[in-house]
């Protein structure tokens with residue numbers, strides 16, 4: 349390509365009109381490479397080809413996304429990292445917990461429950477009668493003296509016994 353002043357002027361004109369290098373080449377009957385090379389030597393402003401313009405537009409469109417990008421990616425990343433340990437961890441604890449739990453609920457023995465109930469209500473004597481743990485074992489169940497867990501008779505026994513022990517301890 350012989351770049352005459354006229355040709356150079358035409359290239360500048362077409363270049364300024366914003367035609368692509370391929371279009372300029374077609375109009376001037378030169379190869380696109382010749383247009384690009386001459387434009388480069390003339391220091392013409394960068395003329396993005398249609399493809400490059402799309403790329404630039406894509407980059408510009410992507411730019412806003414990249415601005416928010418730095419904040420967004422870490423969130424999903426941290427979220428993905430967080431659930432991972434949780435998914436792995438639960439199985440181990442669940443097995444031992446289930447193994448330990450079954451023996452835990454121990455029903456309170458009926459006699460003890462009766463004691464607790466009568467003591468809380470303070471209505472009947474809680475004096476134990478018989479051998480604890482045997483079928484004959486029971487509580488007095490007589491009306492308790494007010495303010496005491498035993499009936500009058502058993503309350504006397506209880507406090508006499510305490511007094512006796514004190515006397516023995518003192519002697």
Ligand SMILES: [Zn+2]
Pocket residue numbers: 473474475488489490498499500501502503
């Ligand atoms: Zn009693």
